[in-house]
Amino acid sequence: MEFQGKSFLAEKDFNQQELHYLIDLSQHLKALKKQNIPHRYLEGKNIALLFEKTSTRTRAAFTVATVDLGAHPEFLGANDIQLGKKESVEDTAKVLGSMFDGIEFRGSSQQVVELLAEHSGVPVWNGLTDEWHPTQMIADFLTIQENFGKVEGINLVYVGDGRNNVARSLLITGAILGTNVRIVAPKELYPEQELIQLANDYANKSGAEIIVTDDVVQGVRHADVLYTDVWVSMGEEAKFAERIEQLLPYQVNQQMLDLTDNEQVIFLHCLPAFHDQETDYGKEIAETFGLSEMEVTDDVFRSKHAKQFEQAENRMHSIKAVMAATLGNLFIPKY
Ligand code: CP
Ligand code: NVA
Secondary structure: OOOOOOOEOOHHHOOHHHHHHHHHHHHHHHHHHHOOOOOOOOOOOEEEEEEOOOOOHHHHHHHHHHHHOOOEEEEEEOOOOOEOOOEOHHHHHHHHHHHOOEEEEEOOOHHHHHHHHHHHOOOEEEOOOOOOOHHHHHHHHHHHHHHHOOOOOOEEEEEOOOOOHHHHHHHHHHHHHOOEEEEEOOHHHOOOHHHHHHHHHHHHHHOOOEEEEOOHHHHHOOOOEEEEOOOOOOOOHHHHHHHHHHHHHHOEOHHHHHHOOOOOOEEEEOOOOOOOOOOHHHHHHHHHHOOOOOOEOHHHHOOOOEOHHHHHHHHHHHHHHHHHHHHOOOOOOOO
């Protein structure tokens, strides 16, 4: 395993052992935090947090994790810097890399985060692009490990928009880790064929079973984890009408929980979620489409199966692990 100086841009850049290490390190750092034991592996460093898209969890997690690790976080929002408007990604990367020790980037383009990594000379961490959401994955598989004691052989069923960043990341991460991944989505929203092929290649090695289906009854049966995400991702806001029509049969509700035939099933959601009318979008959707909940019903969201807030807390511990492993002065065995 080699983490020092490496960027975290997509899960496929890491092997099974490395992903396990990051999950286990997250669990360890979580335990230290709970016991108030200092873990200042980034003492004196400076971290740039670039957010082209909005965020609650990722921004909060990177900020708190940076401070806990003894470093200084600097938030640079879309309107704060020249990136892309007046200055190229390459030039920005060179400047930021000469001042900061690590860079987080959230935005639309995977190419931008890759260019930042190529030209900055410091570790770059992907805080979400349209293609991948890798830091989310370490938190999600940590949550699965905490709930089931393992990730291998667990049936992880993702229902909803099968081609968004979270679905794509779950498919690849699960395949690498030996978690059985089912993507349950309408055919128009299946992950692209090359990605399914890549997942199957990993699954052949890890023993994971990969299924992509539009059949809800078969798809969710014996799920250990029922996972969903928003029907309309950031940047796609014009697509609400189309997605509601496509995805209403894929709403996570009590009937779907019953179809899992598993009393121990847990519900996960990367958040934010549309489960009531307590948001501007929620109200607008209710007025326009007469729909009071979208991807998950409020009763499931508040049920004993729901673990999404534990999952959200785990974002902080896992982002801390990613930063500490790639930039910190901690000993990592090279077995
Ligand atoms: N899950 C997640 O990435 O949340 P934010 O968009 O609030 O960062
Ligand atoms: N698929 C969602 C994830 C948000 C964390 C989006 O990209 O908006």
